[in-house]
Amino acid sequence: MIETLILLTIALPWLGALVVWRVGDDRPTVQNAVAVGFALASGVAALGMLPLAKPGTALSFAVGGAFGDFTFVADGLGVFLAVVATVVGSLAVIFSVDYMRGEAQLGRYYALVLFFIGAMAGLVLSSNLLLVFVFWEITALCSYALISFNNDDPKAVAGGIKALIMTQLGGIGLLAGALLVYAHTGSYDINVFMQQAHTLPAALLTVMAFGFLIAAAAKSAQFPFQTWLPDAMEAPTPISALIHAATMVNAGVYLLARFYPAFEAVPGWRTAVVVVGLLSAFLSAIMALVATDLKRVLAYSTVSQLGYMVYAIGAGGVFASQFHLLSHSVFKALLFLGAGAVIHAAGTRDMRQMGALGKHMPFVRNVFIIGALALAGIPILNGFWSKELVLEAGLAHGPLWAYLVMLIGAGLTACYTLRCVWMVFFGAPATHHHVHDAGKAMRIALAPLAFGVLTTWLLAGAFGHLLAETLPFHEMEAETTLSVIEEVVTAPATLVALAVVGLGLLAWWQRGVLKGLLYALRAVARLAEDSFGFEAVNRGVVRWTQSVAEALRPTQTGILSWNVLGILAALIVVALILVLGA
Amino acid sequence: MQWSFPMIVIVVVLGLLGIGFYGLLIVRNLIKVVVALQVLAKGAMLALVLAGELAGQIYIGDSMAITLIVADTIVAVIGLALAVQVRRHIGSLDIGHLSKLRR
Numbered sequence: 001m002i003e004t005l006i007l008l009t010i011a012l013p014w015l016g017a018l019v020v021w022r023v024g025d026d027r028p029t030v031q032n033a034v035a036v037g038f039a040l041a042s043g044v045a046a047l048g049m050l051p052l053a054k055p056g057t058a059l060s061f062a063v064g065g066a067f068g069d070f071t072f073v074a075d076g077l078g079v080f081l082a083v084v085a086t087v088v089g090s091l092a093v094i095f096s097v098d099y100m101r102g103e104a105q106l107g108r109y110y111a112l113v114l115f116f117i118g119a120m121a122g123l124v125l126s127s128n129l130l131l132v133f134v135f136w137e138i139t140a141l142c143s144y145a146l147i148s149f150n151n152d153d154p155k156a157v158a159g160g161i162k163a164l165i166m167t168q169l170g171g172i173g174l175l176a177g178a179l180l181v182y183a184h185t186g187s188y189d190i191n192v193f194m195q196q197a198h199t200l201p202a203a204l205l206t207v208m209a210f211g212f213l214i215a216a217a218a219k220s221a222q223f224p225f226q227t228w229l230p231d232a233m234e235a236p237t238p239i240s241a242l243i244h245a246a247t248m249v250n251a252g253v254y255l256l257a258r259f260y261p262a263f264e265a266v267p268g269w270r271t272a273v274v275v276v277g278l279l280s281a282f283l284s285a286i287m288a289l290v291a292t293d294l295k296r297v298l299a300y301s302t303v304s305q306l307g308y309m310v311y312a313i314g315a316g317g318v319f320a321s322q323f324h325l326l327s328h329s330v331f332k333a334l335l336f337l338g339a340g341a342v343i344h345a346a347g348t349r350d351m352r353q354m355g356a357l358g359k360h361m362p363f364v365r366n367v368f369i370i371g372a373l374a375l376a377g378i379p380i381l382n383g384f385w386s387k388e389l390v391l392e393a394g395l396a397h398g399p400l401w402a403y404l405v406m407l408i409g410a411g412l413t414a415c416y417t418l419r420c421v422w423m424v425f426f427g428a429p430a431t432h433h434h435v436h437d438a439g440k441a442m443r444i445a446l447a448p449l450a451f452g453v454l455t456t457w458l459l460a461g462a463f464g465h466l467l468a469e470t471l472p473f474h475e476m477e478a479e480t481t482l483s484v485i486e487e488v489v490t491a492p493a494t495l496v497a498l499a500v501v502g503l504g505l506l507a508w509w510q511r512g513v514l515k516g517l518l519y520a521l522r523a524v525a526r527l528a529e530d531s532f533g534f535e536a537v538n539r540g541v542v543r544w545t546q547s548v549a550e551a552l553r554p555t556q557t558g559i560l561s562w563n564v565l566g567i568l569a570a571l572i573v574v575a576l577i578l579v580l581g582a
Numbered sequence: 583m584q585w586s587f588p589m590i591v592i593v594v595v596l597g598l599l600g601i602g603f604y605g606l607l608i609v610r611n612l613i614k615v616v617v618a619l620q621v622l623a624k625g626a627m628l629a630l631v632l633a634g635e636l637a638g639q640i641y642i643g644d645s646m647a648i649t650l651i652v653a654d655t656i657v658a659v660i661g662l663a664l665a666v667q668v669r670r671h672i673g674s675l676d677i678g679h680l681s682k683l684r685r
Contacts, residue, residue, distance in 0.1 A: 560615065560677055564606040 002052045003059040006072050006125055008045040009082055012038050013089075013118035017111040025107050032097045035110040039090035039117060046086040046121065049079045055470045056191060057127060068188040073127040075470035080322065080463070081124035081254055084329045088246035088449075089117040092238040095337045095445035098438070099238055099344055109149060113242065116142035120247035124254055129178035129188040136174055136219070136251065140167040143248050147235040156234035165545050166228040166538060170218025170252070173211035180208055190258065194473045197262035209263035212255055213272060220252030222310055223279040226303045227538045230287075233295040233349075237340030240295060244302045245333035253309045253325055257318050261473040264316070273314030274394075274402050281307025282405055285412035286524070289419065293349050294339050297420045301375060302332060304413065308390050311406060317393025319464055319476055324386035326463065327374065330456055331383055334371035334449035338364050341438040341446070342424060351423040358425035360435040363443060365425045367450040372421045374453045376414040377501050385457040388488045388497060395493050407500050414504030422508070460484040591632045598625030612668060612675045616661040623654045 016038025023030050052074065059072040093113060100106060119142060123135035141164070148160030181193050184200055197205065216222070221229035229249070233240060243249060256273065263269050281304045288300035305328045312321035341364045342357060343349055358365040374383030387410065394403045438446065461481030468476040479487075488494055527533070557563075602622025609615055627647045634643015669675055 561607050564603065568603055568607075 002049060002054070002074050003072075005045050005049045005052070006059050006074055009042050009049065009086060010118050010122045010125065012042040012045060013086070013114040013121070016042075017114040017118070020114065021107045021111040023107065025105060028101075028106050031106050031110055035093050035114060036090070036097065038114060039086070039093040042117065042121070043083075043086040043090045046079070046083045049074055050083065050466070053079045053466055053470045055472045057189070067130055068128055068182070070131050071127045071189055072125050073191070074125065076466040076468075077254065077258060077322065077471060078124045078127075079470075080326070080466065081250060082121040084250065084326065085117055085120040085124070085246050088329050088333045089113070089120075089242055091333060091445040091449060092242045092246060092337065095241070095340065095442055096236075096238045097441035099340055099442065100236065103236075109146075109236070112142050112146050112149075113239070116146065116242065116247055120251070123251055127190040129174075129181055129190060129193075131188075132190075133171070133174050133178055136215075137171055139248055139251060140164060140171065140219075143167070143232070143243055146239045146243075147232045149236055149239065150234070153234065159228075159231040159234040161546070162538070162542050163228045163232050165542050166225050167218050169225070169541070170215035173213075173215035173218070174255070177208045177211045177215070180204060180211075194259075194262055198265075202266075205263065206266050206269075209259075209266040209269045210272070212259055212263070213269070213276065216252035216255045216310070217276055218252070219255070220249045220306045220310065221280075221303050222252065222276050222306060223283065224534050224537065226280055226284060227535045229303055230291075230296050230299040233293070233299050237295070237336060237343060240299070241333045241336035241340070244299070244336055245329045249302065249306055250325060250329070253306060253313070253321060256310065256313045257322055260313055260316075260318050261475070270314045270316070271399075274311055274398055275314075277307045277309070277311030277314055278402050278405050278409075279307070280304065281311060281409045282412075285409045285416065288416040289412060292351050294343065294351050294354070294420065294424060295336075295349050297351070297416060298332070298335055298339055301335075301413065301416070302328075304409065305332070305375070308387065308406065308409075311398070311402065312390040312393050315394045315396075315398030315402075317390060317397065318474055319467055320386065320389035320393040322467065323460060323463060324383075324390050326456060326459075327382040327386040327453075330449055330452040331371045331374035331381070334367060334446065334453055335375065337442070337446055337449065338368035338371060341442050342368075344442075345435045345437070351420065353430045354424045355427045356425070356429035357435060361437040364438050364446070367446045368425070369421060370450050370453050372417045376417040376505070377410055377497070378414075379498070380457070382453055382455075382457040385460065385484070385488055388491070388494050389484070391497055392488070392491055392493055407497060410497055411500040411504035411507075414501040415507050418505055418508040588632060588636060591628060595625050595629045595632065598622070598628065601625075610676050610678050612665040612677055612680075613662065615677065616658055616665065619661065620654065620658055623650060623657075626650065627654075 016034060019038070020031050020034045023034055025031070053076050055075050056073065057071045058074040061070040063070055093110070096109070096113070100109060103109065116139060119135050119138035123132060123139060126132055126135060144160045144164035146160075147163050148157045150156045178188060182188050184204060185192055185196050187193070218225045221227075229244075232243060235243070284300040284303035284307065288297050288304065291297045291300060305324070309321040309324050309328070312318075312324065341361065342354070345361060345364075346354055346357060348354070370381065374381035377384045377387045391403065391406060391410070394406055458481055461479060461484060464476070464479050464484070467474070598621055602618050602620075602625060605614065605618025605621065609618060627650050630646045630650065631640075631643045634640045634646070637643075665675060668680065672679055
């Protein structure tokens with residue numbers, strides 16, 4: 001049963017991608033129906049796995065030889081992330097029905113989206129590291145193609161290439177780790193590796209642990225790779241929601257959470273993870289405070305919230321990080337799709353040209369505010385509970401200075417969220433186009449997400465139970481929802497965090513008074529607009545990669561004889577290595 | 583010197599691979615390229631069967647060879663179909679002329 005569901009979750013979106021592409025762009029209604037149908041079916045299959053989740057290998061294909069068996073798992077972590085990818089992904093597909101209406105090349109769009117969703121499900125459900133790597137690269141490729149979907153716009157193409165190159169850096173770390181695992185355990189299986197992790201040489205574990213940290217940081221747009229994510233904003237907005245909430249960026253956090261038990265004892269690794277999360281969370285919160293592009297604000301907030309998850313893993317709070325991932329997926333999908341509705345209506349992404357849109361689009365305003373409050377960490381929305389759990393895990397097991405910085409970050413989050421809501425929906429009206437509220441398909445996608453923001457925190461107990469029962473290598477205690485609530489409500493740290501969030505909100509209301517302070521900090525603001533110089537570093541890496549590729553271009557002659565000669569030479573080299581090595 | 587059966591097969595395999603690679607390196611006629619590719623693939627197929635035999639898993643060797651036959655046939659058919667199209671469009675089967683299509 002569970003074997004079938006695993007295959008369906010991965011294969012249905014891929015099958016849908018083929019079908020929607022075959023339908024052809026002259027029948028957009030059929031394309032919409034096919035895409036939504038296959039995405040929803042895969043979401044249902046993923047949900048069906050939830051009660052059946054179990055530890056260990058659930059499905060295995062013997063492919064023999066050097067690849068090892070292609071194994072799949074259906075444990076709590078994998079199933080949960082597959083559900084996030086397919087369910088939030090389907091909502092983004094439904095939203096696209098309205099958002100992409102009248103666009104050319106709808107077939108390419110839907111095919112890539114569905115391929116993306118299936119690859120993400122495959123990534124979290126497979127337990128063969130080589131297979132994980134393959135799926136990892138497919139998601140990178142899909143995100144590149146979707147970010148540059150408007151391929152006649154040079155900015156979109158540049159953003160896509162940047163995302164591809166930066167995430168490739170991470171892919172190298174993952175591949176190196178996978179090959180090291182194979183060299184030392186004779187298997188690519190993650191579970192075999194976890195069993196034998198403590199018997200492996202310490203130097204090897206160290207290399208792997210930091211390799212995987214680089215992979216995760218690149219994929220989840222963490223420090224110092226954080227600048228590709230805001231540039232990815234050139235994509236159509238449902239794609240941004242997909243990348244930010246359902247797929248892609250979750251993969252890095254997933255990787256860290258999955259391998260945490262193997263790496264926790266590596267000296268310095270946990271501190272490194274905490275520092276990466278902390279810098280990402282704090283720096284991007286400041287960047288979000290000065291950005292004026294609505295989608296960029298949300299992108300920086302994603303980097304910042306992912307920083308909280310990474311920080312929680314570094315502090316040992318795997319449950320807290322995954323719970324925050326769940327909350328974040330729901331409220332960030334809501335925020336992005338809401339922002340999509342706003343941009344669709346207002347025709348601009350610049351918040352300075354918005355203002356007072358709330359009157360014209362009350363539905364979007366209401367759901368957006370719900371999402372924003374969750375992002376800011378206001379009780380009783382899901383973001384509040386999970387962020388408190390993250391901060392508590394940090395206070396209990398992490399260094400105190402890190403906790404204090406994260407606390408300030410929470411205050412900044414509240415401040416930039418309020419600023420964003422105010423500039424878009426309230427304040428003085430700017431130039432006004434003909435603004436309309438969200439269409440029907442948009443509402444169908446937004447409503448369940450808003451409902452989720454209000455309710456997913458009630459799943460804390462069931463979710464903790466799922467993780468604790470099916471992850472044999474992670475040490476986790478199953479708690480009931482009630483005890484989680486009690487823990488959060490009675491902890492004094494919660495009051496401190498709430499006070500900081502309140503201060504953050506107050507800072508925005510009193511922005512007139514604080515003007516002098518802001519003036520003094522204008523140098524910081526200018527630095528923040530430049531991404532603290534990391535933009536230049538990342539751009540340098542991208543330019544260097546492109547120039548190397550350009551330099552290697554003459555080797556692609558397209559002449560058959562030369563290519564055959566190359567193959568022959570490689571064959572001889574391999575044969576020599578085999579003969580001399582043996 | 584005593585020639586064992588596997589050694590004879592290996593010599594044949596190397597011979598087929600040599601002819602195939604030589605053909606691919608030298609010939610310019612598209613149909614001859616397809617023929618050279620076929621010879622090369624037959625060498626690989628023989629090597630697979632031999633490897634299966636020597637490893638004591640003749641069935642795996644056999645099934646790989648059968649898979650290769652199927653793939654090989656498709657390659658031949660598509661290659662020849664392309665040759666027909668190339669001939670129709672540029673009036674020549676010389677692959678050297680093909681690269682001029684770039685501009």
